[in-house]
Amino acid sequence: MNSKTMFMYDENETGYRFNDTHPFNQKRLVLTVDLLRKAGALPDSFLSAPASASKEQLLTVHSAEYVQAVEALSLPSPDVLTVQAAGKYGLDTEDTPFFPHMHEVTSMLVGGSIGAVEAVLSGTKEHALHLGGGLHHALPSKGAGFCVYNDAAVAIEYAKRVYGARVLYIDTDVHHGDGVQWTFYTDPDVCTFSIHETGKYLFPGTGAVNERGDGNGFGKAINVPVEPFTEDASWLECFEEVLEKTVARFQPDLIVSQHGCDAHAFDPLAHIHCSMEVYRAMPRFIHRLAHEHCGGRWVALGGGGYDIWRVVPRAWSLLWLELSDHPLIRELERNPGLALPPSWLEAWKPYSEEALPHTWLDPINSWTPMPRREEIVSKNRHTKELAMMYL
Template identity: 40%
Template structure:
């Protein structure tokens, strides 16, 4: 059975009404599950303390972030990544952030204590936060703290990032760590923030060939995306055989996402999640911790994360979305709501460069496998 973690305080990590990182995304999911008549048994986490965060963040960074959250002026704010459009300074911002980090850490503890084999943490996924830098809507790196907790218990941990943006913060924190494999499938940094995540970023020292990056071409469609997953992620985890897999389940590879250019549909996400479940059971001792992440088409993201919940709980997928839910959110958002859980087929016009894009992505598979071959023997 999958445990679900959430706390209403998560919504206090709110970067502003016009900011794309909206707490409404998760609110829509729970509201949809309720309208579908699905009971959600929620475990509520405690927030982490500033002292807990010192495992992965510098003490001075934490002190500055907490001070900014209280409305204090700090000279280091800009150097630490605050006061930008991506990471504005918002009163009370750390309260919700520390609850979300606490949720991901709780998920790791549930796995280590063998209280469950799968966890869905309905928040977190702040993969751009660095040791002393906020970036990409992320303040504290919940994923890194959870992974560090598991490795401190003697576990080998794999991290799979399917967010459309490179998981740079997580990669950086474990770049030399032989106990952690990181795999990021993202739109190429040539076109998209944070501009990192190249094939040659393989790790350092004992961590070499354990940091894998798959910079996909813009307008990559689901069939090519899944081919790359099959070609690299499957053999990587067959070789590494971790004690658990942590998945950052960003929904922004969806074709309608306004901040990126991958072309996955909800049908592709269903195939992706089912393949990940298979990988978990075959190569990761059946243990997994899912967090959320990016996803800025609110109508797509709410459906994708509902899909993830339903699949994790082996609940039959509905065809139509409840009319009450559609009308309620149509009024709240002021935009039309889809009638169905899944996207229509075809969901968009044909991609003119498809053969070229598919060929590029196929070449990525072989090039990366060639890079790591000697170390994987």
């Protein structure tokens, strides 16, 4: 394993919880950490606990009015006027309802992502992973899409202000990385790349290929919106070809990547039909680019993922195995049918409503191909060409 790799984690991050029935369920962090530990892939020496972001750090991206509203709505019993104003800040919706101690726990998530960036840019670590981060939908003055503060945007701003870094942000969540894009839409020193299901059918409805940045930032926003029911080969073709050209042109000092794993066929909130293979392949590709273009400096964050039993623990574990250069990731190349640790399956199968998978990767040879595959591939290739128009 690469000893210069950090796993940023604190079980208190599971306190980022809207309510008992909300699909954003941070139990997936516990499941992932337990899988890695039972696989012998997460020694304690790699773990680091996040410190909370300061208000000054939050204010580099978020407005003072918004932060004050979040603080007020975080009290156990907010006053009537505060509750009545919650809608102005996007914090009274079914997706993003306010909850007690919201400010405190979200500040910890932001601090974890800042800490990961600091460790990498200071040279203390080469790579860092913060699965509690990746809250990419939050806007400067509004919460949205299960996101209260935008830890990715604040961490990128930290990299710029403290280290003068040019940052490439890569978003692999099935939902467009809108909050990060709009925060840096006119900034020539931040390039945002997002592959996602087209916004024609999916929240947040943005991320069209013609969203390219504005002013000095024109050409620094790259979007690859793919068709519903896209499968592994087409997803990876679009991802790799466009990203290869993006990183070569932009030449970043740091890569910050967001690893929502909701493009998987099992995810209940989207319509893409990818398998676990994309969650092995994308980190491998980003890893190579980091070493080729920015001295290996790579910070990876979590994100979406709503099948918390069958998808998220495997996908995020594969990310860590790649990032830390664990021998298991090479073993998977030799043996794609490699089994998950039996002790993990035994520990968690009583709690999962679905049968847990027994292997790291999916048996895609047994999956039924999607109808209209050729049409979907053709449409995605057209989008890919449009995305590369100015690269």
